[in-house]
Amino acid sequence: MDEQPAGLLNAFQTVSTFAARPLINIHDLAVASAFRGQGIATALLHQIEQIARERDCCKLTLEVLSGNHTARHAYHRCGFAGYELDPLQGHALFWQKKLA
Secondary structure, eight states: OTTOOOEEEEEEEEEETTTTEEEEEEEEEEEOGGGTTSSHHHHHHHHHHHHHHHTTOSOEEEOOOTTOHHHHHHHHHTTOOOOOSOGGGOOOOOOOOOOO
């Protein structure tokens, strides 16, 4: 497996208008099938957290499909949890409007 990419974490920095501080959104996280189960996703998540802390970010964000149990387990192990603003107002929804 020499010179083969093992994984990818694609993220971008933006700003939290609620906290008036930067945040990092993890857009993609993938590990090649030959490398799964070796802690690569966890290592990538720890690295992006370190970068976020160095940049004084208030949080990391990501989206995960409810049926992707493997990813959800990895994210949960690394400290990620469901998104809430004010629990009295209900849970946050992610919406989209597709453009042709």
